Amino acid sequence: MISATPFAKLGLALCLAALCGQALAGRLVIWMVGDDKTPQVMQPAVEAFRASHPDVHVEVRDVPWADAMTKYSAALASRRGPDLVTGSTSYAIALGAKGALVDLAQAAPDLAAELQRQANPGALRAIRRADGRLYGAPFDMHVQLQYYRSDLLREAPADWEGFIAAARQQRFAQQWGNTSWLGFYPYLRQAGGTVYDANCAHAVIDGPEAVRALSYYARLYRELRAPTDGWPDADGGLESGAYGLMQSGTWLLSRMDMVHKGLVGKWAAAPLPAGPTGKRTAVLGGTVLAITRFSPNRALALDFMRTVYRPEVTRRMAEAALAYGGMWLPSGRQDQIAGLPLPHREALLTQLADAEGPPPCPAWIRQDYIVTRAVQRVVLAGADPQAELSRAAAVMNRALEAQR
Template sequence: MRIRTFSTGLLVATVMVIPAACGSSDPEAGSGSGGEVTLWMYPVISDDAASQKYWKGVESDFEAEHPEIDLSIELQTFEQRDAQISAALAAGSGPDLVMITPDQLATYRSIDGLAPVTEAIADERDVFTQAALDVATYESELYGVPMFQNISTTAYNVEIFEQAGIDELPTTWEQVREYAPILADQGFAIMDYAGNPEVTLNVSFYPILWQGGGRIFSEDGTDVAFDSPKAVAALEFLVELQQAGGLVPEAATKSNAVEGSPLAEGEVAMRYMTSMAQLDQMKAALGEENVELGPPLTGEKQVTFGNPGMLSLTSISDESNRQAAYEVISYLTSAEVQTSLCEAADKFPTRSDVPAPGDGTDYEVMTKALEYATPGEPHPQARPVMAILAPYVQSALQGDMTAEEALTAAAEEARELLARS
């Protein structure tokens, strides 16, 4: 197994032309199952040593079952992932397969950077979660097979609520608004928020936007919609919490980390976007008896962010190697591998024949939260639009602009971007 990290400044939005795959033009090409397949895998398993051990085992097991195929799983880092993949696509040199998110899939598919993978799971398509397949399906062709599902929900420091004499943990925006000044009077912020623009909006502002009934893009994807009245009201919800002491003073610049944060120091009462790994960090910092999971918050809607990790076939892959790539996809998304991967990474399955990665109340709550999960709004310009919007959301939290001013200005810039693209 090779571990490589690429560094490049090329942005995904600048990739306009993708070279054709260098495969054979022979109509019989791809009919064989042998070949060499390279996969770029990103940190699904957070512990580096455990990740290397796991993927080395997967690689060996696959090759034992498919001796005619040479599989190379190359572990990458999240740093500059978009630029790295974009550079490879532009150069026509890189992996056959890559693990990406739905919004990345939408971008790379729009510039002909991906090839369909419908045939890879033709016999098992019905066992996969339909929502996870829908975000990867374009014109009836599947461009990504979901390997696992990320999910986050609300976590509480119950000790803070008990000290404040609040018997019912807040599950709605109205309760959050009601309890915020009560906790602020006792020196606690009610809710954790990561406003640093480097934090993906998928785990900061967007869940609040969706809970408020707003959208990022219009239904047809031709316009942005985050300057609508509902979207403005969603940002105003955060700004009002900030003004009432419901968020920590540094919320506008705060990272998404749990360890070393005000939340871990016992200064914040709840976190509305919490993964299983972050839940473990909260318990380690606050004491297991003081942390409890709950359902996703409800504003106008009850919704959370939960996106699948997709295994996609790049346009770099030679057509003569296509069947071998399909074999790898089928194997890595099988019930057996998905079961072991979800257990190793503490992720949730995208197959109906794979159980949750653990037992107990926390896993039950997380599994229930999957019913309210959205993978976001995949769009070819999702990442560039996010980069435009994030600093404006920060400006509103810092009091430099009103919520309406911030979203109006961001929408103007985003519309210029969409017009150019």
């Protein structure tokens, strides 16, 4: 065996370093929150990206929601892990504030401008900070809708009082966010209220608009005797006739006829009833797509994101979800939803035009439980709305002050 000279060893080391760098640059790792079917949604984007980057290997892994924040925090702390991640809007705000994610407004102004033109406005507002930083791109979304028995009701209730009157006759159940801040949030926005001021510096959840909204929300349970468990079988109840009205997420549009055969031809969807402001604002949930700050492949990751938001790619991603019985509504390319084969699509598009995500404030992920606690004290224990919201605002503001 011939021993290598110092110069040969140096050359070999440099060569290995170069090869290692090429290997790193030729691989992208994406973590997606969801179940084991979730990566199928990304496959059309992977194929389109590989067409222009044939030497790059793209690995997409699913991460269960229950483990996501723990796994993401560990990866970001060690600065080792994925190049791109998906996560809730709150993840983007919280992790971005810690410097863990790439600011797209600075790193990719072309992509940020495209999102400004094509993304759902509510989804974009939910992740854009007051200073303009954008630690991710809207990826997918769900929004609340009003579902009703079209054989029992001629049309959906149009406003708050009309809803109370109809629900007295037909019974009502709320599914998504029942008795929590999320269930209350649409009514807060419909009444003209909000959680924080525009700078996320002060909690204003105890304003008169919020009190009016919570007083109304409590009526749904006190007067209508709506179920208070976290996830009632509202869609099953719609089929059996136990409920004539329900509120839930848009995922039911693609599965209602498939899961509830007895409802075929007997149900419809509509935007939420309008509040005192005349707005029908619904809560907008969903995920964002972000690039980790420690990624050694930032340029490739940005190219991948640009691929995701090409209209034909986005459309194929939405179709891929429908093919396996899922629902993926592209929040970054809302224009592609109009072409999807969905029932009651006009109701969906109308509601998406009046929808808001959670507050885009770093503190919210640590304070949402305070609002839920206030809501549940009023709804479940009959407490006074003003007193509970004032107590919640005081706790939130003390925490905000302590962080300054």
